[in-house]
Amino acid sequence: MNSIGRIPDATVARLPLYLRGLDVFPVGGAATVSSEELAALAGVNAAKVRKDLSYLGTYGTRGVGYDADFLRFEISRALGVANTWPIVVCGMGNLGRALANHSGFAERGFPVVAAIDTDPDKIGVEIDGIAVYGPSALASVVAKHDVAVGIIATPPEAAQGTADRLVDAGITSIMSFAPIVLTVPDDVDLRAVDLATELQILGFHLHRSRLVGGADVSGDRERDLLVGEGPV
Amino acid sequence: MNSIGRIPDATVARLPLYLRGLDVFPVGGAATVSSEELAALAGVNAAKVRKDLSYLGTYGTRGVGYDADFLRFEISRALGVANTWPIVVCGMGNLGRALANHSGFAERGFPVVAAIDTDPDKIGVEIDGIAVYGPSALASVVAKHDVAVGIIATPPEAAQGTADRLVDAGITSIMSFAPIVLTVPDDVDLRAVDLATELQILGFHLHRSRLVGGADVSGDRERDLLVGEGPV
DNA sequence: ACGAACTTGTGCACCCATTCACAAGGTAAA
DNA sequence: TTTACCTTGTGAATGGGTGCACAAGTTCGT
Ligand SMILES: NC(=O)c1ccc[n+]([C@@H]2O[C@H](COP(=O)([O-])OP(=O)(O)OC[C@H]3O[C@@H](n4cnc5c(N)ncnc54)[C@H](O)[C@@H]3O)[C@@H](O)[C@H]2O)c1
Ligand SMILES: NC(=O)c1ccc[n+]([C@@H]2O[C@H](COP(=O)([O-])OP(=O)(O)OC[C@H]3O[C@@H](n4cnc5c(N)ncnc54)[C@H](O)[C@@H]3O)[C@@H](O)[C@H]2O)c1
Numbered sequence: 001m002n003s004i005g006r007i008p009d010a011t012v013a014r015l016p017l018y019l020r021g022l023d024v025f026p027v028g029g030a031a032t033v034s035s036e037e038l039a040a041l042a043g044v045n046a047a048k049v050r051k052d053l054s055y056l057g058t059y060g061t062r063g064v065g066y067d068a069d070f071l072r073f074e075i076s077r078a079l080g081v082a083n084t085w086p087i088v089v090c091g092m093g094n095l096g097r098a099l100a101n102h103s104g105f106a107e108r109g110f111p112v113v114a115a116i117d118t119d120p121d122k123i124g125v126e127i128d129g130i131a132v133y134g135p136s137a138l139a140s141v142v143a144k145h146d147v148a149v150g151i152i153a154t155p156p157e158a159a160q161g162t163a164d165r166l167v168d169a170g171i172t173s174i175m176s177f178a179p180i181v182l183t184v185p186d187d188v189d190l191r192a193v194d195l196a197t198e199l200q201i202l203g204f205h206l207h208r209s210r211l212v213g214g215a216d217v218s219g220d221r222e223r224d225l226l227v228g229e230g231p232v
Numbered sequence: 233m234n235s236i237g238r239i240p241d242a243t244v245a246r247l248p249l250y251l252r253g254l255d256v257f258p259v260g261g262a263a264t265v266s267s268e269e270l271a272a273l274a275g276v277n278a279a280k281v282r283k284d285l286s287y288l289g290t291y292g293t294r295g296v297g298y299d300a301d302f303l304r305f306e307i308s309r310a311l312g313v314a315n316t317w318p319i320v321v322c323g324m325g326n327l328g329r330a331l332a333n334h335s336g337f338a339e340r341g342f343p344v345v346a347a348i349d350t351d352p353d354k355i356g357v358e359i360d361g362i363a364v365y366g367p368s369a370l371a372s373v374v375a376k377h378d379v380a381v382g383i384i385a386t387p388p389e390a391a392q393g394t395a396d397r398l399v400d401a402g403i404t405s406i407m408s409f410a411p412i413v414l415t416v417p418d419d420v421d422l423r424a425v426d427l428a429t430e431l432q433i434l435g436f437h438l439h440r441s442r443l444v445g446g447a448d449v450s451g452d453r454e455r456d457l458l459v460g461e462g463p464v
Numbered sequence: 465a466c467g468a469a470c471t472t473g474t475g476c477a478c479c480c481a482t483t484c485a486c487a488a489g490g491t492a493a494a
Numbered sequence: 495t496t497t498a499c500c501t502t503g504t505g506a507a508t509g510g511g512t513g514c515a516c517a518a519g520t521t522c523g524t
Contacts, residue, residue, distance in 0.1 A: 080435055094334060108432060191434060196340045197249065201245055202421055204310070282472065293519085
């Protein structure tokens, strides 16, 4: 019904989960899924599934459910999954290498096409099949491979400079793992993944529950949560 | 004022950021911080800082600001940062090794004390100074090192089994990187970090903005956001 | 002693997201 | 065709979080 309206941020953040849940149905099959089933597959509740899907349009059949294949197509379209968005990884250290070497990103349309590092021993070589360039080559690498996303996996001190260089090169989507606040222009989409902060949130609940002798007393109704559920 | 009440989830998720922001002030110094300054350091706005801190109690001085050292102490106390929470990493592959090798966790009170893997070539050896055990040793490793947190970095197929074993061993805090929905008992605190999902959220905005010719038209007021801002 | 300049703490209004509950619409069997 | 049963789509209630705006309290210079 709502096929043109704005999709709420919270919904956008869940669409990839639905898409992942639909993986259990073979492509080209004629399976139907109910909101209840899809909710179980994605780890949310059924009402949320129905409301989320209603923002994409009316693709279900009352009394029956959703056609799995068609639903996959529509969610993919909304997310723009048909596109391929090449990634450049900045900082080929512990984390950068793990990310660059991970096949799951390319499978979802985000191939790592190049890496940037300042270490002279790494520049010019290939690490796990990814060519490593010096920072000065960033602009040409971005242009050559049509890079759409930059990942920052440099030490925190170098992160802001790296972000600036990515922005200068025309990148508007950045994912950073550096535990530091980055400043970027308004039109740049920045997602900061701070694993130490995540651990400290776990630590808060541990602390609280141990205070009262083991029982979890924190009072939260829903403790199991996808990290990154924050909007946009 | 509010020194005993429940602290909202959104606030808990920001406390680590404030703590990190306070790092710029030397320990033992007599510096004061205004909510405005701290907001800039943490990447949020000043009203939020003041409201968040008010849940911990009234530690500021009107007309002056907050004593940086004392504030650090109080936030640390609320988060239980004085405690040390040992971690076991399950799955010493690309990602597990990067995590185990990362010094930033131990600095914040989360030392990686052991690893679990099923690969016979890894069991019994030390990787980057971390001893690797087989899954059957999990319970004894947990008991011996007082492990409080389990990190799941196994392939997705092995993730649920690993979660079950962690729970059996008495772990109540789990951080998972496997792109799959995990089921754990209610009293277990599970945080799922799904990087492919994060990338797809970036992709959604890329898709939307490119549709209209480069201008960002998505209409979100605040695009720069800390991933993991979701409650609990 | 007093006023100007600051900064905190918080009541309040607003917004977004979640969840319920049910009418509307569809299937299938008799 | 009718009846029983199922599931979607969505108003409406609820709740949590955000941010404004300002009173209350503190410092500093005169
Ligand atoms: N390793 C982890 O598991 C982990 C976990 C959480 C956060 N992080 C964060 O991720 C970042 C990377 O961590 P790491 O463990 O891989 O660090 P690392 O030291 O192993 O690697 C950093 C890499 O960045 C390169 N580098 C330095 N300056 C650069 C620049 N200006 N441009 C490009 N490359 C540059 C270095 O040469 C090195 O190869 C850090 O900010 C860290 O705090 C890492
Ligand atoms: N590498 C990345 O950057 C990245 C990014 C996002 C998500 N992930 C996810 O993180 C997980 C790990 O990724 P990876 O790249 O390190 O994979 P990997 O294949 O390099 O490593 C997996 C490790 O887990 C071990 N393992 C297998 N079954 C096990 C079990 N039952 N118990 C303990 N260990 C077991 C394997 O022996 C191997 O060492 C995967 O679920 C992946 O989807 C990884």
